[in-house]
Amino acid sequence: MYAILLTKRPTPMYAFEPPTRLTSVFETLRREIVAGELRPNSPLIELDLAERFEVSRTPVRESLQRLAAAGLVVPRKRGWAVREFSTEEIRENAEVRLALEGYAAGLAAIRASAAQIAELKAIHERRLALHSSNEKMRVKTNREFHDAIMVASGNGRLTNAIYHSGQFYFNAPIARAATGDELALGNADHELILSAISQRNADAAERAMRAHIKRTFAVFWRLTGKDVAGPPDVA
Amino acid sequence: MYAILLTKRPTPMYAFEPPTRLTSVFETLRREIVAGELRPNSPLIELDLAERFEVSRTPVRESLQRLAAAGLVVPRKRGWAVREFSTEEIRENAEVRLALEGYAAGLAAIRASAAQIAELKAIHERRLALHSSNEKMRVKTNREFHDAIMVASGNGRLTNAIYHSGQFYFNAPIARAATGDELALGNADHELILSAISQRNADAAERAMRAHIKRTFAVFWRLTGKDVAGPPDVA
DNA sequence: GTATGCGATCTTGTATGCAATATTGCTTAC
DNA sequence: GTAAGCAATATTGCATACAAGATCGCATAC
Incomplete structure (x- = not known):
C-alpha cells in the first residue's frame, strides 16, 4: 500500500x-x-567520496x-552533510504530496483516456487477486496504480513534483508492512478512486485520493510513534 | 494582480x-x-561565463x-542551454501551482492565528485603498497577500514548492498589466479568499484560491495569444 | 553549387595543485 | 582535571592543466 514511497525511479530531469x-x-x-543507507547528518567528505568512487x-x-x-544534503560550516x-x-x-496527488487524481478523472481507465481497472483487479502474503506484488501493483493515475493526469511536471515530494520520506524509519485492516482499507480507497475516475467525477476522485494518502501517512505516524497531527481535512 | 509571478526572493534552500x-x-x-535576460535555448559556455564573472x-x-x-538549464549534446x-x-x-496554493489557502483557513488573519485583512484593505494607477503598490500588496497566506498555511515546504513553481513562468512573455475588469475581479477574489479564511472554511478558501489563480492564468493565455485550455475545474 | 574529408579549433570532463581556513589534538598553565 | 594556546592536520574553494571528443571551416571533388 505504501510502495510508492519506496519507488526507485530515475529522475527524468537529466x-x-x-x-x-x-x-x-x-x-x-x-x-x-x-534509501537511508547514508545516515542523516553524516558529513560528506569530498576526498573520502572521491577515493570511494575512484x-x-x-x-x-x-x-x-x-x-x-x-x-538531499545541507551545508555545514564546512562541507555538506546528509539532510535530516x-x-x-x-x-x-x-x-505537499496530498495537495499534488489529490489534484492529479482529479485531473485524471477529467483527462484519462478510456484505455487508461481500463488499464487502471486491470491493475486494481490484479491487486485484489493477490494472496495476502505476496508483499512484493502488493508493493508493485500499488506503485503501478499510483503511477497510472499520475500519467493519466496528463501533466508531466505534476508527476515529477509528486515523485520528488516522495523522496523526503525515506529518511524516516520506514515500515513496509501495514496491518491487515490497513491493507483492506487501502484497497477500498483504491476502489473508490478508481470508481470516481471511471465516472469522470473529478471532485470525488480528488477527495478519495486525499483520504487514501492521509491514511497512508497515518500508518507512518503510528509506526514512528510520533504524535503529529496529519494533514487536516480539506475539500 | 500577477505580481507574485514576478517576485524575486532569495530561495531559503542554502x-x-x-x-x-x-x-x-x-x-x-x-x-x-x-527574468528572461538570458534567452531560452541560448547555450551556456563555461569559459565565456568564467570570463564574464572573472x-x-x-x-x-x-x-x-x-x-x-x-x-533552469537543460543538457545539450554538449554543455548546457537555458531551458525553454x-x-x-x-x-x-x-x-501545479493551482494544486499547491489552493491547498495552502485551505490550510491557512484552519491554522491561521488571529493575528495572521488580521494582517491579511490589513493587507487587503491597503490594496483596496490604492489608486488604480498605482501599479507598483498593487504588485506589492498582491505579493504580500499571497505570501501571508502561504505563511499562515504553517507549511514551509509547501511555501517553498509554491515559490519554485512560480519560477517557471518568467520565461514566457509576461504582462504586468491586466484590464480594469480583471483587476476588479482579482480584488473580488481576494475578498472571497479572505472571507473564507476568516470563517475558517477550508473548503471555500481552497476553491476561492483556485478560482483566483485560474483567472490569473487566463490573463496569461489571453496575452500570449495561445489557445491553451487552462486547468479544468476541480473541487 | 553541393557534398565530402580532414585538420584546426573549441569545449567539455576530469585530475591535480595550491592557498586559505576550519578542525584537531597536543602541550602547558592553573 | 580543565582550560587555553598553538602547532599540525584536514578540508575546502578555486585555479589550472590536459586529454578526449565534438564542431567548424575550408579545401577539394564531383
Whole structure:
C-alpha cells in the first residue's frame, strides 16, 4: 500500500544527459541517501567520496551541488552533510504530496483516456487477486496504480513534483508492512478512486485520493510513534 | 494582480551557506534566466561565463549543476542551454501551482492565528485603498497577500514548492498589466479568499484560491495569444 | 553549387595543485 | 582535571592543466 514511497525511479530531469562520472556519483549518492543507507547528518567528505568512487574531487563536488539543489544534503560550516528531516518536515511533505496527488487524481478523472481507465481497472483487479502474503506484488501493483493515475493526469511536471515530494520520506524509519485492516482499507480507497475516475467525477476522485494518502501517512505516524497531527481535512 | 509571478526572493534552500564565487555566479545566472535576460535555448559556455564573472571554470561548472537540478538549464549534446518552456509546460506549471496554493489557502483557513488573519485583512484593505494607477503598490500588496497566506498555511515546504513553481513562468512573455475588469475581479477574489479564511472554511478558501489563480492564468493565455485550455475545474 | 574529408579549433570532463581556513589534538598553565 | 594556546592536520574553494571528443571551416571533388 505504501510502495510508492519506496519507488526507485530515475529522475527524468537529466534524460538526455550522457553518463559521466559525475552522473554516476550523483545517482549513487542520491539513492543511498534516499534509501537511508547514508545516515542523516553524516558529513560528506569530498576526498573520502572521491577515493570511494575512484574519481577525483571534481565530479564529487559537482554531484554534491546537485544533491544540495535537490535538498538531499545541507551545508555545514564546512562541507555538506546528509539532510535530516524532522517529523515536522515529514508532515509538511505529506501535505505537499496530498495537495499534488489529490489534484492529479482529479485531473485524471477529467483527462484519462478510456484505455487508461481500463488499464487502471486491470491493475486494481490484479491487486485484489493477490494472496495476502505476496508483499512484493502488493508493493508493485500499488506503485503501478499510483503511477497510472499520475500519467493519466496528463501533466508531466505534476508527476515529477509528486515523485520528488516522495523522496523526503525515506529518511524516516520506514515500515513496509501495514496491518491487515490497513491493507483492506487501502484497497477500498483504491476502489473508490478508481470508481470516481471511471465516472469522470473529478471532485470525488480528488477527495478519495486525499483520504487514501492521509491514511497512508497515518500508518507512518503510528509506526514512528510520533504524535503529529496529519494533514487536516480539506475539500 | 500577477505580481507574485514576478517576485524575486532569495530561495531559503542554502540559507546557512557562506557566500562564495559559486553562490554569486549561481544567483546571478538564476536571476537572469528567470527574468528572461538570458534567452531560452541560448547555450551556456563555461569559459565565456568564467570570463564574464572573472572566475575560473570550477565555480561556473558547479553553478551549472545547481541550475540543472533546479530545472533552469537543460543538457545539450554538449554543455548546457537555458531551458525553454513550451506553452504546454506553462500550463502544467499552472496546474501545479493551482494544486499547491489552493491547498495552502485551505490550510491557512484552519491554522491561521488571529493575528495572521488580521494582517491579511490589513493587507487587503491597503490594496483596496490604492489608486488604480498605482501599479507598483498593487504588485506589492498582491505579493504580500499571497505570501501571508502561504505563511499562515504553517507549511514551509509547501511555501517553498509554491515559490519554485512560480519560477517557471518568467520565461514566457509576461504582462504586468491586466484590464480594469480583471483587476476588479482579482480584488473580488481576494475578498472571497479572505472571507473564507476568516470563517475558517477550508473548503471555500481552497476553491476561492483556485478560482483566483485560474483567472490569473487566463490573463496569461489571453496575452500570449495561445489557445491553451487552462486547468479544468476541480473541487 | 553541393557534398565530402580532414585538420584546426573549441569545449567539455576530469585530475591535480595550491592557498586559505576550519578542525584537531597536543602541550602547558592553573 | 580543565582550560587555553598553538602547532599540525584536514578540508575546502578555486585555479589550472590536459586529454578526449565534438564542431567548424575550408579545401577539394564531383
